[in-house]
Amino acid sequence: NNQKKTHVIAEFIAGSAGGLAGISVGYPLDTIKTRMQVFQNDHHSFNETFKTKWDYFKGLYRGLSSPLVGELASNFVLFGSFGMCKDWMSKYSIENSKENYKEWKENLSIFASGAFSGLAISLVVGPTEMIKIQMQTSNGQETNQSKQSITNCIKHLWKTRGFFHGYIACLNHQLTFYSSYFLIYELSKRKFEQFYLNNFNNSNNNSNGNSNDGKKFEHNAFTLLMSGGMAGTLAWALVYPTDSIQSIVRYDREMNIRKALKQYTIRDLYRGFTTTVIRAFPVNSVTFYAYELAFHLM
Numbered sequence: 001n002n003q004k005k006t007h008v009i010a011e012f013i014a015g016s017a018g019g020l021a022g023i024s025v026g027y028p029l030d031t032i033k034t035r036m037q038v039f040q041n042d043h044h045s046f047n048e049t050f051k052t053k054w055d056y057f058k059g060l061y062r063g064l065s066s067p068l069v070g071e072l073a074s075n076f077v078l079f080g081s082f083g084m085c086k087d088w089m090s091k092y093s094i095e096n097s098k099e100n101y102k103e104w105k106e107n108l109s110i111f112a113s114g115a116f117s118g119l120a121i122s123l124v125v126g127p128t129e130m131i132k133i134q135m136q137t138s139n140g141q142e143t144n145q146s147k148q149s150i151t152n153c154i155k156h157l158w159k160t161r162g163f164f165h166g167y168i169a170c171l172n173h174q175l176t177f178y179s180s181y182f183l184i185y186e187l188s189k190r191k192f193e194q195f196y197l198n199n200f201n202n203s204n205n206n207s208n209g210n211s212n213d214g215k216k217f218e219h220n221a222f223t224l225l226m227s228g229g230m231a232g233t234l235a236w237a238l239v240y241p242t243d244s245i246q247s248i249v250r251y252d253r254e255m256n257i258r259k260a261l262k263q264y265t266i267r268d269l270y271r272g273f274t275t276t277v278i279r280a281f282p283v284n285s286v287t288f289y290a291y292e293l294a295f296h297l298m
Helices: 003-038 046-051 067-093 099-137 150-159 168-199 212-253 258-264 273-297
Strands: none
Touching: 003 067, 003 099, 003 212, 003 273, 046 168, 046 258, 067 168, 099 150, 099 168, 099 212, 168 212, 168 258, 212 258
16 A cells, blocks of 8 residues: 555655656747637638747747646646556556567557546646647737736636536547557657667667666666657647647637538648647646656655
8 A cells, every 4th residue: 555655645746856857948839829729810820829929938838837737736637647547457458468469559548548637637737728729829018908817717717618618529539649659658768768778778788677777867868768659749749629629628718629610621620730840849748757757766
């Protein structure tokens, strides 16, 4: 029991560390991405979005406090629920499998655990994403006071739409993204580990458990950074339209998923994709590296 409690605490701290590291790197580009998804006429490209008068450094971090607070809870839920689900599936499924099916079942358990973590985290980020989208699409000069501060935005949403407006769109994105995200990370980690061993590990071929933990983690740094970056980049490439639909539906109170699919083309739904890809690799590299490092140190 004490070991399980320690594991949960470690997941919380490590997940929070990874999330905070990632959001500090990626939030400005996330703001640009959201504006490009939502605005059809005034923000067609990265350059136009960035050149608007209110898009200075401070403007790019508008609404940061909402997701920053949310990261502490959401990353505990994300990494914790993924780890617990994966452990449970491994215990009852993979251990009793034939050798030929173990890798296939392990991949399936990672995919399912990622989907489960997406379901769990949607309940946490549903409200914070709603606030974030409203604040990111504000120009700081609103005559309507509902977007002039986090406090006013929360009060306005509480009185009008609520914090779970467009939740189905949010859930759809979280399920599809995180099932892909964790699977790609684990698959990439195996490949990059083998690549590293074959090409860069000439002087340390005995690092199969005999080296101390510090050396072992340093040895894995390349693998973790590259795997995290690949996971974020490829997962976003696969499911980006689901995030666009989420932003559109949650920004416009009159919009729903069906209307968004009729009104927006595939090209429209990939607006802001370049910004996201530029952001995805460094953010997710930092996120997974910080998570693994923090978990390793505990």
